[in-house]
Amino acid sequence: MTDSAGTDPTNRSLIDSWRFAVGTLTVIPVSPPRSGDRAVSGPAMVLAPLAVVPLGLLVALVCLAGRELGLASIGVAAAAVGALALGSRAFHLDGLADTADGLTASYDAERSLAVMKTGDVGPAGAGALVLTLGMQVGAITALLGLDHGPWLAGLMVIVSRGVLTLTCLRGVPAARTGGLGSASVGAVHPAVTVAVWVALTAAMSAMFVVGGEAWWRGPVSAVVAVVVVAIVVRRAVKRLGGVTGDVFGASIELALAALLLSAT
Template sequence: MIDALTDAWRLAVGTLTAVPVRPPRRVDRRTAAAAMVLAPLAAVPLGAVVVAVLLAGDALDLPLLVTALLAIAALVAGNRAFHLDGLSDTVDGLAASHDRERSLAVMKTGTSGPAGTAAVVLVLGVQAAALAVLVGTWRAAVLAGVAVCASRAALAVCCARGVPAARADGLGVTYTSTVPRAVVAAAWAALAVVLAAVGVLADMAWWRGPVAIGSALVVVLVLVRHTTRRFGGVTGDVFGAAVELALAALLVALA
């Protein structure tokens, strides 16, 4: 049991962050499911980096938007732009054609088209603009860091049982349909409680945190449903898009 959790932790940290860890000894569907559930905890180093940048920018009296952009840049570097690549490919696939095979082929090329590039610019802009509102106090900075971690719960939704993989030979074979829906619901409910508590610490109404979590969950569910209808399931790219959109929704709701 301990070995399995260790493998899941290593898989989550090694995949979702640039933090160097030893590779897991075994990666199977059970390990992948646990890794996706642990994703918010694995992202704690990324959340801590965002908090540090926000506090440093405030201490140096930098413009709010500059501080927010620097925090987003640090976050992108901290995950090797992994999720942004997925966002770009997903939007390119959706914009390419209504034909499933054509869309999947476009997503697999790895190049960014105009639709994908525009999506990345717009989503990063929304994240930075919303994050700028949370610059000023250490409590608000901590709230932003928690939001970063919470956004990774989008991965559990993408891997919920009943959500198919778009490709039989892609990332989805190992990860998709592995996480029980009850576990997904419990994870998001726990995050709602955590964000409510941290929001109160940051002098916000207690309900702001749960509303932010609910907003992010709706965005992710819409994405998963739409991509499943268009692609026949989800892909690794959709995972990345879900994380970036969840973070944007969380920050906007908190701002």
């Protein structure tokens, strides 16, 4: 069946989900979706790894260019991380800082959530940013010494966005109503999450094999990322009563750091 404009409603919903994912996770200009309800935002979380493929390519190309020019590895790695931050409007870094501040502000959930909404960066948030970005830069610096390192770094950027299928897993509660992440909370079926991570793990294993390394490093990297996000989500549920959009961003940045480090 088609609507009055001759468009299949299923295809229209998928297009809206794609626009939601690209518009939320990257700076790439797209038309806004017709709605941001669960029917759109849920599939958008599943499409997140595909939506950030341009960002993964950006990181890989920055690393390749810097290495070919003979630039200092740590500077190239910092430039790659900076380009990624610009490509995502530093959206997830903001979530990381807010989550760290909120979880250390108070044992009262309402007080913690209020701190997370202020937008100010406190000592915990600043510390989380420095340590997480330091891990990312340090790991990419090491990866630049591998022939396939730049491509591996780019792939890890793509894989890291797959953690949204974990933060939005059915059964994970929302900490509050309203907010950018509220419509996506609990919107992903466990079977879909498993399918996404099987595909992402296979991609990582293939990249390791292409680089002449053991295939099992793919599953190990996947397990590391999943465990890190599980700890973050469990902590958020215990302290805040559920997850928020900030927790989504924190999970992405921490998972990326863990993935890059495990790849070394």
